[in-house]
Amino acid sequence: DGGITQSPKYLFRKEGQNVTLSCEQNLNHDAMYWYRQDPGQGLRLIYYSQIVNDFQKGDIAEGYSVSREKKESFPLTVTSAQKNPTAFYLCASSILQGTTEAFFGQGTRLTVV
Amino acid sequence: GESVGLHLPTLSVQEGDNSIINCAYSNSASDYFIWYKQESGKGPQFIIDIRSNMDKRQGQRVTVLLNKTVKHLSLQIAATQPGDSAVYFCAENIGGGSYIPTFGRGTSLIVHP
Numbered sequence: 414d415g416g417i418t419q420s421p422k423y424l425f426r427k428e429g430q431n432v433t434l435s436c437e438q439n440l441n442h443d444a445m446y447w448y449r450q451d452p453g454q455g456l457r458l459i460y461y462s463q464i465v466n467d468f469q470k471g472d473i474a475e476g477y478s479v480s481r482e483k484k485e486s487f488p489l490t491v492t493s494a495q496k497n498p499t500a501f502y503l504c505a506s507s508i509l510q511g512t513t514e515a516f517f518g519q520g521t522r523l524t525v526v
Numbered sequence: 527g528e529s530v531g532l533h534l535p536t537l538s539v540q541e542g543d544n545s546i547i548n549c550a551y552s553n554s555a556s557d558y559f560i561w562y563k564q565e566s567g568k569g570p571q572f573i574i575d576i577r578s579n580m581d582k583r584q585g586q587r588v589t590v591l592l593n594k595t596v597k598h599l600s601l602q603i604a605a606t607q608p609g610d611s612a613v614y615f616c617a618e619n620i621g622g623g624s625y626i627p628t629f630g631r632g633t634s635l636i637v638h639p
């Protein structure tokens with residue numbers, strides 16, 4: 414089945430550690446996105462990529478890094494520079510043309526312990 | 527700031543009632559709008575979309591209305607069911623080809639049996 418897969422579903426991190434969240438899609442979508450969601454809040458854009466080997470900062474990119482070495486994969490690294498990393502992280506993909514929806518993964522809940 | 531927002535953070539209804547969720551947008555260049563439903567602990571899922579050349583679009587039990595004059599979007603759910611309980615987001619696409627889904631804070635719909 415085609416879709417977008419995030420792993421792991423739950424992730425625990427010690428303060429000062431970097432962690433990487435996985436996002437894979439087999440929808441042949443050019444565009445991929447990472448969002449952060451805090452309780453009772455909307456989705457805030459962290460990074461997005463519209464083509465392999467290229468990506469752009471979103472509204473809250475500080476403390477995060479990404480790579481897009483393959484069309485299917487867009488991993489997000491939460492670095493130790495991110496002051497408040499505990500949140501629900503959502504990955505999405507879409508085709509590049511504007512009149513289409515984004516497809517979301519099931520999310521990764523990151524908790525700093 | 528956000529260009530897409532919602533008037534009410536929480537909406538409580540009785541099962542069987544009709545629900546109306548509102549959304550305001552600020553960018554008059556937006557030409558495509560989507561409503562997403564997010565159940566607890568999951569990623570958002572597409573419900574219905576509408577292009578700017580339309581005023582109304584109907585799906586199964588859902589209707590989206592677009593008022594471009596006042597930059598307002600609404601989602602109507604007929605005969606609301608407990609399974610409709612979720613957070614609802616509207617998202618907009620600004621015309622020009624670079625599609626970056628932009629979300630508001632969301633409205634939590636609570637359906638009481």
